[in-house]
Amino acid sequence: MVGSSRRQLASITAQIQHNYEGRMHHKRLLRIRAAVLFLIGAITAPSLSINLPQSAPASAGMSAERLGRMDSVIRESIDKKELPGAVVLIARHGKVVWRKTYGARAVEPQREAMTTDTIFDLASLTKVVATTTSVMMLIEQGKVRLNDSVVKFIPEMKGGGRDAITIEHLLTHMTGFAPDFDLRDRWIGYDEAIKHLYREPLRSQPGTRFVYSDINYIALGEVVHRVSGLMLDEFARRNIFAPLGMRDTGFRPEVKLRARIAPTEKRRGQMNYLGDTGADAGPEAEQWLRGQVHDPTSFRMGGVAGHAGLFSTADDLAIFCQMLLNGGVFNGVRILGPMTIATMTRPHAIAENGSARGLGWDIATSFSANKGDLFPLGSFGHTGFTGTSIWIDPASDTFVIFLSNRVHPDGKGDVGPLRGRVASIVASSIMDTTVAKAREESANAAADLLASLARLNASRGTVNENTVADAQVLTGIDVLERDGFKQLNGMRIGLVTNQTGRDAAGRSTIDILFKAPNLKLTALFSPEHGIRGVADEKVSDTKDEQTGLPIYSLYGETRRPNPEQLKDLDAVVYDIQDVGARFYTYITTLGYVLEEAAKAKLPVFILDRPNPINGIDVEGPLADQDKLSFVAYHTIPVRHGLTVGELARLYNEERHIGADLRVIKLENWRRAMWFDATGLVWINPSPNMRSLTEAALYPGVGLLEATNLSVGRGTDTPFEVIGAPWLDGPRLATYLNARRIPGVRFIPLRFTPKSSVFKNEECKGVNVVVTDRAKFQSVSTGIEMAAALHQLFPAQWKIDAYSHLLVNSDALERLKRGDSPEEIVRSWANGLENFRRARMRALLYE
Numbered sequence: 001m002v003g004s005s006r007r008q009l010a011s012i013t014a015q016i017q018h019n020y021e022g023r024m025h026h027k028r029l030l031r032i033r034a035a036v037l038f039l040i041g042a043i044t045a046p047s048l049s050i051n052l053p054q055s056a057p058a059s060a061g062m063s064a065e066r067l068g069r070m071d072s073v074i075r076e077s078i079d080k081k082e083l084p085g086a087v088v089l090i091a092r093h094g095k096v097v098w099r100k101t102y103g104a105r106a107v108e109p110q111r112e113a114m115t116t117d118t119i120f121d122l123a124s125l126t127k128v129v130a131t132t133t134s135v136m137m138l139i140e141q142g143k144v145r146l147n148d149s150v151v152k153f154i155p156e157m158k159g160g161g162r163d164a165i166t167i168e169h170l171l172t173h174m175t176g177f178a179p180d181f182d183l184r185d186r187w188i189g190y191d192e193a194i195k196h197l198y199r200e201p202l203r204s205q206p207g208t209r210f211v212y213s214d215i216n217y218i219a220l221g222e223v224v225h226r227v228s229g230l231m232l233d234e235f236a237r238r239n240i241f242a243p244l245g246m247r248d249t250g251f252r253p254e255v256k257l258r259a260r261i262a263p264t265e266k267r268r269g270q271m272n273y274l275g276d277t278g279a280d281a282g283p284e285a286e287q288w289l290r291g292q293v294h295d296p297t298s299f300r301m302g303g304v305a306g307h308a309g310l311f312s313t314a315d316d317l318a319i320f321c322q323m324l325l326n327g328g329v330f331n332g333v334r335i336l337g338p339m340t341i342a343t344m345t346r347p348h349a350i351a352e353n354g355s356a357r358g359l360g361w362d363i364a365t366s367f368s369a370n371k372g373d374l375f376p377l378g379s380f381g382h383t384g385f386t387g388t389s390i391w392i393d394p395a396s397d398t399f400v401i402f403l404s405n406r407v408h409p410d411g412k413g414d415v416g417p418l419r420g421r422v423a424s425i426v427a428s429s430i431m432d433t434t435v436a437k438a439r440e441e442s443a444n445a446a447a448d449l450l451a452s453l454a455r456l457n458a459s460r461g462t463v464n465e466n467t468v469a470d471a472q473v474l475t476g477i478d479v480l481e482r483d484g485f486k487q488l489n490g491m492r493i494g495l496v497t498n499q500t501g502r503d504a505a506g507r508s509t510i511d512i513l514f515k516a517p518n519l520k521l522t523a524l525f526s527p528e529h530g531i532r533g534v535a536d537e538k539v540s541d542t543k544d545e546q547t548g549l550p551i552y553s554l555y556g557e558t559r560r561p562n563p564e565q566l567k568d569l570d571a572v573v574y575d576i577q578d579v580g581a582r583f584y585t586y587i588t589t590l591g592y593v594l595e596e597a598a599k600a601k602l603p604v605f606i607l608d609r610p611n612p613i614n615g616i617d618v619e620g621p622l623a624d625q626d627k628l629s630f631v632a633y634h635t636i637p638v639r640h641g642l643t644v645g646e647l648a649r650l651y652n653e654e655r656h657i658g659a660d661l662r663v664i665k666l667e668n669w670r671r672a673m674w675f676d677a678t679g680l681v682w683i684n685p686s687p688n689m690r691s692l693t694e695a696a697l698y699p700g701v702g703l704l705e706a707t708n709l710s711v712g713r714g715t716d717t718p719f720e721v722i723g724a725p726w727l728d729g730p731r732l733a734t735y736l737n738a739r740r741i742p743g744v745r746f747i748p749l750r751f752t753p754k755s756s757v758f759k760n761e762e763c764k765g766v767n768v769v770v771t772d773r774a775k776f777q778s779v780s781t782g783i784e785m786a787a788a789l790h791q792l793f794p795a796q797w798k799i800d801a802y803s804h805l806l807v808n809s810d811a812l813e814r815l816k817r818g819d820s821p822e823e824i825v826r827s828w829a830n831g832l833e834n835f836r837r838a839r840m841r842a843l844l845y846e
Contacts, residue, residue, distance in 0.1 A: 051315045052322055055095035061432030062090075067098050070425045077418045078103040083387055084413075085114035085262075086404040089314040090426055093397050094322060099314065105262045108409040109288070119248055119261045119311050120403045121294050123384030126310035127217045129249075129320055130236040132171060132360025134224045136340050137239055139167075143227050146171075146359075153223045156198040164206040167223070170216040171359040172348050176202035177215040181297060183840045190301045194222055201846050203616055203672050208774075210350035210357070211616070212367060212833075214297060214307035221306025233304045243333045244323060246316040252303040253291050253311045261311065262405040264294040264386055269411045271296075294386055294407060308385075314401050321392055321399040345380045345394075351742060351775070354822075364822075367829045369416050370402070372423030373819075378444065385833065387415045391423050396433045400426050416830025417810060473678040476607025476645070476664035477503045477512065477575055485516045487605065487664060491570040494523040494561070496554070496593055499532050500577035500683050501607075509575045509607065514547045521549065523565060527576060527589045528555040529686050555585075559630065560592040566600045575607040577685045578644050580614075581699040582623060583805045586685070588633040590644060591651050594659040603660040608645035608844070610678055612695050615641050615671035615845065619699065619779035621808035622831040632807045637828070637835055638779045639699040641671075642842065649842040665844055674773070688718035697768055700782025706804035707797060709789075710763050714753030721751055722785070723765020725758060726796045733766045735788050739821075743776030745769045783811075784821045791818070 057064040070088065077083055085103025089096060101114040122129065138144040144153070146168040151158045157165075161176070169175045181196050197219055203211065221232040228235050233251035241249045253261060264270075268285040293299050295308035303309050319330055324345075328336035336344075347356035347363050356363040361380040364371075370381055370389040381391035387406030392399040400423050406413030480487060481503060493513065495501075501509035510531075513521045524531060524547075530539040531551050539553040552565050566572070572593060576586045590606075597604045620638025628634065634651055642650065645663035652661050669678065675692050684690050689698065694717070701719045705711045709727075712718040723729065729748035736746045747767040753759055768785075770776050789797040803812045814824045 052091055052094065052096045052318050054099065055097055057097040057429070060092040060095055060097045062092055062097055062429045063431055066425065066429035070422050071100075071102075073421050073425065074102045074418065077415065082413050082418060083404045083406040083415050084408050086387075086402060086415075087114060087116055087118055087120075087314045088403075088422065089318055089401040091318055091322065091399055092430070094326075096318060105405075106408065114262075115260070117248070117260055117313055117315070118403070119253060119257055119313050120388055120405060121262070121264055121289075121384075121386045122310045122312055122388050123295060123308050123386040124214075125312075125317075125382055125384040125388050125390060126308050127306065128360045128382045128390075129312070129317070130232060130240070130251075130310050131217050131220050131224070131306040132344065133240055133335065134228075134232060134235050135167065135171065135220055136336055136344055136359070138224065138227050140337060140340055144223065150219055150223065153226050154194075154197070154219065157219075160199070161202045161205065162200075166206070167220075168348075168359070169206050170220050170223075172350060172357045173210055173212050173216055174207050174350060175211075175213065175216055176204040176206050176209065177211065177213045178203055178846075179212060179836050180214045180840060182843065183296060184843075188300050190304065193218060193297065193301045193305070197222065203846075210355065210365070214295075217307035218297070218301075218305055221304075224306070231304055232306055233309075236310075240320075240335060241316075244319050244330055244335065246312065246319055249310065249312040249316045249320075251293075251309045251311070255291070258291045261291045262403075262408065263288045263290040264405055264407045265289055265409065265411050269407070270294060270299065272411075314403050317390060317401050317403075318399075321390060321401065324392060325394060325397060325399065347377070365829075366826050366832070369826045369829050370400075370419035370423055371826075372420045372425075372427055373823060374424050374427035383419065383830075385837075387413065389419045393427070396427075396430050398426065398430060414830055414834075417827060420827070472504070473610060473669045473673070473680055474667040475503070475609050475680070476666065477501065477509050479664050479667060480607060481512060485513075485519055487662070488513075488516075488519045488571065488573070490518060492520045492522050492568060493571045493573050493605075494525060494566065494569045495521060496525040496527070496572065496574045496576065496589070497531070498527055498529065498576055498685075500609075500685050501575040502681075502683060504680070506681065509573075510544065510547065510549075513573070514549070521547070522568060524549050524551040525554050525561055525565075525572075525593075526551050528585045530555075554589050554592070559589065561596045563596075563600060566596065566602060569600075569602055571603045571605060572597045573605045573607060574644070574648075575609075576644065577609045577683065578611065578647075579685055579689055579695045579698055580611045580639060580641070581702060582620075582633075582636055582638050582640060583631040583702065584685075584698075585630060587644065587647055588630050590648060591633040591655070591657075594648060594651055594657050594661065598657050598659040601660075603662055604648070606645040606648050606661070606663045608643050608663055608666045610666060610669050610673065610675060610680070611641060611643050612675035612692060613639070613699075613778075614674050615643065615646075617641055617777070618832055618836060618839075619777060621806065621811040621828045622835060623807040624809055627803075627807040627809075629807075631805060637832060638703065638806075640835075640839070642839060643669075643844070646839070646842045646844055649844070650839060653841065654838065663844065669845055671843075671845055688713050690718065693770060694719045696770060696773060696776065696778060698778070700778035700780070700785070701768060703779070703782045703802065703805050704785065704789075707799070707801040708757075709797070710751075710753050710757045710765070712751070712753070713756035714759060715751050717767075720769075721749065721765055721767050723749075723751060723758075723763030724796075725761050725763060727764050727793065729764040729766055731792060732788060735792060736766070736784060739784055739788075741781055741784050743770060743772040743774070744781055745771055780821065780825050783815070783824050786815055787821045787824070790815060 084107045087101050090098035103114055104111050105114045105118050106112040147166050150165045151163050165175045224232050224235055267287050293303045293309045298305040298308040323330035327338035328341050344359045350357055355365045358380050362368050362382050363380050370383050370391055375393045376395055379393035383389040387404035389402045402419050404415055406415045497509050539555045541553050542551045544551055578586055618641045622637050623632040623635050625635055648661055652659050697719045701711055709722050709724050712721040733746040733748040749767050750764050752762050790799055
């Protein structure tokens with residue numbers, strides 16, 4: 001609903017209501033029939049208790065004192081406004097040992113106390129509670145098989161490589177789909193969403209790459225519909241929720257339940273995910289989402305979708321969790337067979353680093369922060385974007401339910417770290433599980449994972465991972481030339497550029513625009529390293545020898561163009577190649593140019609260029625708001641996966657810059673492309689960025705640069721080596737290679753920088769060798785290196801300086817206290833999920 005008017009919004013709302021009422025009429029008939037059947041069977045049916053029995057923690061082998069530690073932890077988060085309130089339910093051996101409320105259900109428009117029967121928007125818990133369970137029931141019935149192609153059930157999806165997608169790929173997020181549909185597309189209704197599914201492009205070949213995607217579960221919801229003849233909400237109600245007695249669980253809750261439902265955001269906040277500020281939406285934008293799903297895609301689908309839309313309570317979810325721990329049965333009602341539960345929760349390897357998913361369920365990935373630090377491998381769970389989570393540990397017969405509406409009232413809450421801390425407190429409270437038993441369960445799960453990893457590697461060996469065909473990409477300047485410069489017709493322009501501003505023929509953008517007809521290039525602006533990209537110190541204003549134009553430095557006494565420099569211009573043009581890392585300063589210069597052009601009321605034309613290290617991968621912690629600087633302009637992750645044009649769009653929207661932004665788009669570029677697939681000539685973006693390999697390493701290795709290490713500046717291979725006179729290279733290499741970090745190896749070496757840090761001093765260190773780019777994760781590798789340095793050389797390596805480019809206090813604190821690299825990476829998951837959603841509005845390419 002980008003830019004929707006009040007009338008458009010009212011029309012859409014009316015359409016959703018019309019669709020809803022039509023389906024509700026059908027559902028009423030079905031419910032009457034179901035009620036009759038229920039009454040007929042009531043004599044022989046088992047009686048269902050609403051809740052699990054309650055017990056003191058001690059009687060279930062748990063410490064009440066230790067469980068009580070979560071009180072202060074949760075209240076501290078509430079005080080920090082990370083969430084308004086929560087319901088926490090802990091059960092063990094079939095009994096509830098902790099069922100407690102914290103804070104408020106709502107803080108706006110007036111405060112409401114949290115209650116244990118509060119109904120929450122479960123968000124992505126829908127995937128496991130409703131969709132995965134429904135699919136597994138169809139598998140038990142012999143109607144669906146895990147290796148069936150999705151095209152068997154949704155033939156309209158045929159083509160574009162989608163035939164290779166299996167039901168297992170959908171369940172484990174190994175399809176190659178993007179995280180979500182392009183939210184800027186204007187559509188409404190369930191049927192329109194499914195039509196989008198038919199033509200959704202793949203970003204990678206099925207079975208080769210894990211990308212958590214709502215599209216996978218939208219497809220699974222439609223599989224349930226087509227196989228069973230029932231919409232997902234009705235199938236789940238008949239076959240899961242009603243039989244189990246989950247009375248407050250379902251999609252599109254009835255109006256009479258609204259008072260117990262935890263509100264999320266206002267419609268305006270939801271509309272922001274669609275790229276619409278809601279400024280012209282009228283009173284509808286100020287309505288609270290309360291009983292209407294928060295997820296924007298599910299909302300546009302009418303509230304029923306495989307990825308989001310389910311509402312429930314802690315008590316109802318306790319019944320569901322206990323059913324799983326009981327092997328598929330609860331109170332005499334069997335939902336799934338024991339073998340199905342075992343298959344569903346067995347680790348399925350999704351990457352060589354040991355990351356694992358179950359079928360639907362999370363086990364050990366960057367999304368598993370709610371597992372905490374102590375529950376063993378073999379436990380499983382899931383989270384929801386709104387602040388919900390489940391974690392289940394069969395080894396100790398325990399589960400943790402944490403329900404919050406962290407997006408209330410303004411979408412800014414964050415319970416990612418809190419959920420993990422609560423899980424660790426619960427695990428530490430279990431007193432009667434032996435170490436031997438816990439180790440045995442972990443060993444069994446590890447064996448399953450190793451077997452799955454072998455299958456993953458075998459399947460990857462049979463496909464071509466480079467699914468993007470090489471193509472000659474046209475950059476923004478190439479497109480501008482081809483179009484006869486019509487976008488700049490009659491304008492006096494200032495150009496922000498450097499040596500990377502060249503067209504496909506190698507001509508500089510300066511020369512091209514200086515000679516172009518019907519426009520006048522009147523000023524040049526240079527970023528860090530100067531107009532020719534060779535300076536390593538501050539750059540002064542100067543004059544271009546060939547054109548005679550003034551060159552104003554944006555890396556000298558000032559880092560912004562000033563009003564005097566802009567006053568005689570009609571537009572600003574930006575043409576600089578980025579390298580895809582947050583601390584590369586050209587993208588800060590971009591932000592400053594947008595800000596100053598907006599003040600001067602000048603349009604900004606971005607001549608877009610590829611992200612050289614691809615536009616899919618997003619890594620690292622988000623920058624803390626209070627640590628933004630010239631090396632961290634905005635709260636984005638270390639590796640952002642955006643082109644310069646897309647970054648400009650993101651900045652302009654999220655920072656409310658108000659620039660008249662116009663992007664001259666790339667042609668023939670796709671997000672999965674690395675620079676060597678573009679057909680473009682590599683030009684060093686800066687003196688020490690001399691190859692694509694160095695660009696790939698830079699987001700991780702570059703983080704170390706602010707510390708007392710050489711990262712190879714002053715050598716022939718910057719960012720491919722690290723070292724220091726005090727470092728033991730063989731020891732570091734042995735340690736890191738033993739970690740078996742995917743796609744990279746470490747070779748001990750000695751080198752002597754000719755400039756920069758440790759100039760003319762022999763450094764002992766390691767050569768960082770990328771062995772498989774498809775598996776290599778730069779920022780994760782950087783964290784591995786930092787953790788190794790802190791572990792092996794705590795007295796010599798100055799860890800506090802690492803914060804200069806990391807700019808994330810939580811990640812630094814975790815590193816300092818010795819958290820594992822895997823745990824540190826998992827702690828980013830919630831922030832990255834928020835960023836992925838936000839960046840969807842800025843994307844220009846598939």
